[in-house]
Amino acid sequence: MTESRSAESRMSESPANDATAPHPGPAGATADGVFLIHGLGGTQYDLGSMHKRLKNAGLVTHSLTLPGHGTKPEDLVGVAAEDWIDAVVAKYREIRDAHPTLHLMGMCMGALLAAALAQREAHKKGRLVLLAPPVFIDGWATPWYRGLRPLLYALPGLRNKMKIEEEDPFGIKNEQLRAIVKAKFERGENFHYRWVPLECLRQVDRLRAMVMSTAGKIGCQTLVVHAREDELTSLRSANFLVEKIGGGRARMVVLEDSYHMVCVDNDREIVAKNVLEFFGAPMPGATTLLANEPKMTLDELGAATRALTTCLAGGDFTAVRALGIPDLTWVHPGENRIAGAHAGKALATFADRIRQAGSRGVQFTAFGTPVFNRGIALVPATLVVARDDARLESQGALMCAWHAGKLLEVRWFADDVERENGFFGPPDPASSGPSALEQAFEAATAASRRLKATDNDTLLSLYSLYKQASVGDAAGDRPGPLDMIARAKFDAWAKKRGMPVDEAMRGYVALVDELKKREAVAA
């Protein structure tokens, strides 16, 4: 692990953007992958929630931190366009054979790199998405002196020292989001460099020239997403690429209510929808489940459902979560303490609550023969919950939605909901929102991003507690020995296996508090 990287940049790796720890399900080996490339001076923040959305759609995401990024802007000096290309090519070759289909997707300069990568590697294993590619630096907010930069490039001393700063509107049209980004900059959060050296722009210009001359050689299906009001690069860039690649292979989506940062701005939902559609991925949600192509054979669906019933027979909800997407949703009917739709992190809280309600055991039993329809499995079952003074045996059916080996959603249809209401008791108003511990955990997560760099052991402790609290037990394959950072993180997380969610949250909150106190004392 690189010591100079800030605590924030490392600790921010939540399930949503943890690129190095894919979650293969029963059909994980056949899951499609997406390689995402961030922009100049940026991080995975540039891509907004795309990682999470793609994972929720059953795709495995991969990313990298480009050379010179994730540390401090000065580190960009001496990094050439070729270094960025070499890095994405190396990563591409590393992951190419892990998926039957591998899509490429880049944002801003990452889009130029994705285009260069697709051309160099003759990429035909998947599709290509270019988000706001800056082929021309001619957006409406680019400054008047932009044309002078080639003159300044001739001065080696100056081009390494001159700082080119980020300024309002920060590529964001939505004023609320812009205020948030501004505040992040003011707090010094390391999600994006506040400036880049002029030399870095020279390298981007070289990269632009490379892409302009070779775009015609891109052979895969390509989607270009561009905002009409992009303040950095006009629609001319998107038109150029579509024309060069050819109308038969490339198409364009024009956004009407965003600036440059299309993945986080007003049109982010439109971007996500178009990207998922372009990748042929499902858009999670009960109303669309049946419309999605499951990308699983009947045998795979049967095997996946058996894996699920095995977990439920053992009352192991943590294992259930490992079968699903990060936002796996459990929908429980009725008006009682455990009823509601529990998605993502809330699923861990649901598991804790149902275990509390059944101090002498919680399990699903008496599974009937499942019925399959596309990605949906309907399984008759009985929910058995026992405590010292009562026992519930509630018959019903589980409806499970699958896609590409990942569990998207489970709905429990109880035959007698009133009986479950009586057993579990009325909803606890205090538990309808996040608990005090959950609130403290969220606050600690936010505070952790403002912590200064600390030693690797502490960072690993923070990471492991965060993952245990937010995801549960470590699941998936241990990363290979060459990926030392991911392996160290996975090992730290795996050491917390079995630790209850509440305990992990409390541990995380206490550790962050301690680090804050240490910083205060040091200050």
Place this chain on the structure above:
Amino acid sequence: MPEPPLSNFISIVFVAVGYLAFAALSTALAYAPTDAWTVWLASGWTLGLMLTQLRHRWIIPLAGAAVGAAIFALVLPEGRLGDAIGYAAIEVTAAAAGAFAAMWLAAPPLRLDSIRELGAFIAGALVQAVVGAALAAVWNVASGGSEAVRTFNVWSLAGFVGAILVAPLLMTWSAFRPKRSGGLTMPQFGAGAVACLLFLLSLYVIFSGDTERRFGGSVGTGLTYVPVLFMSLVALTWGARGASLVAFIGALIALFPTIRDVGPFAVADAFVGEAELEVQVYVAIVALTGLLIATLQVREHNALKEAREWRTRFEGAIGAHRLLAYEWDPIGGGLVVSGDTVAHLGIPAAKLTTVADWLSHVSPGERDATATAFALRADGALGPALTYRMTRPDGNAVTLVDEAQAIRDHDGTLYRVTGLVRIKDSE
């Protein structure tokens, strides 16, 4: 953190070289008929450098100015060491006095982005000019001279005009940072460039050549107002940075012909030096007009920015609470709805401009009762919070809890009804 000695030395040399360059340019601009300084640009160099920095770093420009002034005085014909030291002392004292006077009104570094800062700078320039002129007059008397009054007049005017022309260049451009995006856009730059071109071109046409023959009589003098209009346009589009740069270049265009007794001010001198005085006042007024307009523009820009920040905070707050806010004029009938109406109701706020618009989206079964309640509100009977449902264009219904309050005139007359609407749930 203290600067390393070498860095300080280089800075002092840089200031001294700059001082000498502006002194040389000022020498070239000396008014031929009276052989007196028209503008003393070096004073603006020293004052500008001081006002762009915090007070603890003023020693560098002062030291550099002292060195530059002493060298300049020595290279003048009959330059003597004693005079050089005296001259350097006057320059340093005057600059320090001007900078302290400005600092008294506004804390440096000054960027000329408020009226207060502009006022502080002008006051500083005046104090610098007067203190320098007074000391120079005393020096003239002390060294046996007989031109104390003339020395005071020439020194004060030339110093003030020089400060007005050069110091703003430093104050505005020192804050310039190249940006990846943001700042002056290409369309703004283009508009400013046209205004700048017109300004410089009009100055050139008016000031170069035989004005009397070209325009006839005193028309040329009247035409000197034209460039002021273009300077205003430059200031409006390019701001203080552009205005200060263009004013400096424009001043050179106006000064060079005038010192050779050419141009509109040189047509008919009532007294020797009248043209010099007129051009001094002219370039100062042009420069100050540009700076004033640019500063007022910044003030408006800041006010807009503040208003936008207020709106963002307000919308953020009501959005987080799932609220909409409205203001209804029961007499005029106008309704203004704030908040994310598209997200909550599926309807843009622009389509909810009357109570009738609002009521048209209320579920049919509850519309009459809600309309009655609004009619009562118009009569001042606000009543308890209303709960009703609205149908979104996608067919889904949302439940609204609508709580209204009155804004009344001093005599109790109902002026406006303001409401907060809580979006409870969707069905």
